Amino acid sequence: MNEKKKDLAFFVGMALLSIICLAPIAIVLINSFKGQFFISSSPFSLPDAKTFAGLSNYLGGVGKIGFWKAFGYSCFITVFSVCAIVLLTSMTAWMITRVKSKLSKGLYYAFVFSMIVPFQMVMFTMSKIANMLNIDNPIGIILIYVGFGSGLSIFLFSGFIKSIPVDIEEAAMIDGCSPIRIFFSVIFPILKPISITVAILNTMWIWNDYLLPNLVIGSNYRTIPIAIQYLQGGYGSRDMGALMAMLILAIIPVIILYLVCQKYIIKGVMSGAVKG
Amino acid sequence: MAQIIFENVTKIYPNNVKVIENLNLHFEDKEFIVLLGPSGCGKSTILRMIAGLESITSGKLFIGQKIVNDVAPKDRDIAMVFQSYALYPHMSVYKNMAFSLMIKKMPKEEIDKKVKNVAKILELTPFLDRKPNALSGGQRQRVALGRAMVRNPSVFLLDEPLSNLDAKLRTSMRKQISLLHKQLQTTFVYVTHDQTEAMTMADRIVVIKQGQIQQFDKPQVLYDKPANIFVAGFVGSPAMNFIEGELVCKDGKFWCVNENLTIDLTKIKCADKLPNLKDKKIIFGIRPEDISLSAADQKDGETFKASVLIAERTGAEVYLHLVVSNCEINSRVGSNADVKFGDKIYVKFDISKAHLFDSATGKAI
Numbered sequence: 112m113n114e115k116k117k118d119l120a121f122f123v124g125m126a127l128l129s130i131i132c133l134a135p136i137a138i139v140l141i142n143s144f145k146g147q148f149f150i151s152s153s154p155f156s157l158p159d160a161k162t163f164a165g166l167s168n169y170l171g172g173v174g175k176i177g178f179w180k181a182f183g184y185s186c187f188i189t190v191f192s193v194c195a196i197v198l199l200t201s202m203t204a205w206m207i208t209r210v211k212s213k214l215s216k217g218l219y220y221a222f223v224f225s226m227i228v229p230f231q232m233v234m235f236t237m238s239k240i241a242n243m244l245n246i247d248n249p250i251g252i253i254l255i256y257v258g259f260g261s262g263l264s265i266f267l268f269s270g271f272i273k274s275i276p277v278d279i280e281e282a283a284m285i286d287g288c289s290p291i292r293i294f295f296s297v298i299f300p301i302l303k304p305i306s307i308t309v310a311i312l313n314t315m316w317i318w319n320d321y322l323l324p325n326l327v328i329g330s331n332y333r334t335i336p337i338a339i340q341y342l343q344g345g346y347g348s349r350d351m352g353a354l355m356a357m358l359i360l361a362i363i364p365v366i367i368l369y370l371v372c373q374k375y376i377i378k379g380v381m382s383g384a385v386k387g
Numbered sequence: 388m389a390q391i392i393f394e395n396v397t398k399i400y401p402n403n404v405k406v407i408e409n410l411n412l413h414f415e416d417k418e419f420i421v422l423l424g425p426s427g428c429g430k431s432t433i434l435r436m437i438a439g440l441e442s443i444t445s446g447k448l449f450i451g452q453k454i455v456n457d458v459a460p461k462d463r464d465i466a467m468v469f470q471s472y473a474l475y476p477h478m479s480v481y482k483n484m485a486f487s488l489m490i491k492k493m494p495k496e497e498i499d500k501k502v503k504n505v506a507k508i509l510e511l512t513p514f515l516d517r518k519p520n521a522l523s524g525g526q527r528q529r530v531a532l533g534r535a536m537v538r539n540p541s542v543f544l545l546d547e548p549l550s551n552l553d554a555k556l557r558t559s560m561r562k563q564i565s566l567l568h569k570q571l572q573t574t575f576v577y578v579t580h581d582q583t584e585a586m587t588m589a590d591r592i593v594v595i596k597q598g599q600i601q602q603f604d605k606p607q608v609l610y611d612k613p614a615n616i617f618v619a620g621f622v623g624s625p626a627m628n629f630i631e632g633e634l635v636c637k638d639g640k641f642w643c644v645n646e647n648l649t650i651d652l653t654k655i656k657c658a659d660k661l662p663n664l665k666d667k668k669i670i671f672g673i674r675p676e677d678i679s680l681s682a683a684d685q686k687d688g689e690t691f692k693a694s695v696l697i698a699e700r701t702g703a704e705v706y707l708h709l710v711v712s713n714c715e716i717n718s719r720v721g722s723n724a725d726v727k728f729g730d731k732i733y734v735k736f737d738i739s740k741a742h743l744f745d746s747a748t749g750k751a752i
């Protein structure tokens with residue numbers, strides 16, 4: 112009886128929490144279907160016959176901010192940054208974990224330390240240097256993302272690689288693999304669950320990032336967050352309806368990615384390789 | 388042709404941990420060699436040096452006619468079965484076995500033939516499409532063996548391959564590995580700390596203690612003529628009984644004497660060596676099966692009064708834990724023995740099968 116009460120209380124608590132978390136998104140979603148003048152007058156009501164604006168916010172917004180171009184830049188930067196991060200940091204983490212030397216230990220701590228340096232501390236020098244090196248373009252910014260993404264990614268990969276028995280690599284070595292082959296045929300496939308975790312974390316961050324592209328590539332190559340920003344303020348009135356609609360469009364790809372990848376994040380992929 | 392020769396091999400791990408010093412060994416081609424010793428004695432280290440997974444600090448290692456100190460593992464023509472099996476978790480059983488052949492770029496049909504053939508021998512055919520995590524311990528074990536077999540190596544290295552299996556499976560896998568050795572006709576080096584495994588499978592056993600070879604010989608020789616007290620105590624189960632004493636000459640006979648017991652050594656095998664060792668501290672060793680029950684005290688220096696601490700019945704035999712005037716002694720007698728806790732009985736030592744060791748050096752006399 113007592114157990115059941117506890118369960119119920121837990122359930123109610125969790126339900127409240129999730130409502131609090133989801134409410135802002137729900138409000139944005141609701142308002143993206145309202146005519147823009149009703150958004151400020153009745154922000155919390157559901158759209159009715161009078162306030163419902165159909166897809167006009169979406170269609171208008173897409174045109175206004177050059178959505179597809181921004182989408183293209185965002186995709187390009189995110190996809191290539193994330194691929195580069197997963198590939199490069201998993202290799203680095205493998206080396207750092209398996210090679211026992213002062214250098215590898217030093218590298219590890221350098222990467223971990225980079226996680227706690229606030230972005231705001233380095234952002235102006237960094238954008239200045241990016242400018243000097245002529246990497247202030249969509250390709251160059253990938254390099255910068257690899258740098259900023261590597262701390263957490265290497266930390267996560269290293270933790271996982273430590274749990275892979277070295278025996279497996281030694282077996283591959285005896286089976287005739289070169290180190291490169293060991294990595295791609297044996298280690299990288301085993302890393303799949305953590306690779307997906309790393310990919311999702313980095314995708315969400317890079318896709319939504321505003322500050323870094325704003326500082327480095329600015330208005331020449333507008334990514335989605337920057338393009339949306341131009342709906343705010345700027346010339347004349349702000350178009351709240353289009354803004355809401357674009358926000359919804361912006362989060363859809365991340366949600367899809369998460370849903371697709373979720374089933375790959377399975378625990379216990381390692382089980383069975385070595386003794387129980 | 389794959390003999391293995393260690394010539395003055397020394398292995399020092401980082402931080403100056405000296406594990407193996409001046410190792411000299413010669414394994415013949417096609418031999419089944421077992422490296423036997425307690426945990427941490429350096430068995431795995433020796434095996435891993437043969438595999439090339441561990442560098443050799445100094446000395447020479449030959450496989451076949453070639454020095455292999457600087458040869459990569461993949462070029463040594465060896466296969467290894469790990470204690471942990473070390474299967475590739477993301478590959479099916481089939482791919483686990485085919486992997487090394489795929490790397491060699493062997494034609495697909497040939498790989499298929501080899502893998503299917505090995506799978507048949509090891510009774511793995513129904514599991515070829517499964518991943519390792521969907522197999523039982525014994526099946527995983529066989530996949531690990533199969534992965535080594537398909538390569539047809541000239542040296543087979545096995546590091547405690549049976550230690551994760553239950554007792555029954557272990558017995559049957561023991562048989563299977565022995566058979567495998569007969570079929571494959573290659574050199575096997577097998578690491579274990581289980582003396583039963585060693586005794587049942589080996590052509591020759593290397594007994595190791597703290598990186599030093601204690602004895603290297605056929606199982607029966609190890610059993611009948613242990614070189615020192617360590618080998619005597621390690622080989623055989625239940626273990627040999629040891630009684631400390633002094634070698635005393637009295638009435639023209641030699642005796643092993645301590646404050647509780649006086650054992651007549653007239654019939655002992657090494658009797659001819661005893662005159663030189665008078666008054667030395669010695670250790671008298673006798674195996675449990677060489678102690679039998681006796682009807683009465685014959686007062687002959689071979690029969691002693693004992694009280695039964697525990698009688699363990701295994702079905703076929705009875706293991707007796709006895710106290711013979713303050714010495715604890717194990718004996719192994721037929722199942723018809725009618726003894727129980729607290730009984731006072733007489734036991735007779737078969738002195739002709741007993742061993743003597745020098746107490747100072749531990750060496751056999």
Ligand SMILES: Nc1ncnc2c1ncn2[C@@H]1O[C@H](COP(=O)(O)OP(=O)(O)OP(=O)(O)O)[C@@H](O)[C@H]1O
Nearest residue numbers: 400401404406425426427428429430431432433580
């Ligand atoms: N990488 C290493 N660095 C330092 N010392 C090591 C290393 N590997 C093993 N040792 C030491 O070398 C000794 C022998 O190790 P080894 O693994 O060969 O023992 P083993 O006989 O196989 O034991 P077990 O039966 O427990 O497997 C041990 O004392 C161990 O602590």
Ligand SMILES: [Mg+2]
Nearest residue numbers: 430431432546
């Ligand atoms: Mg070992």
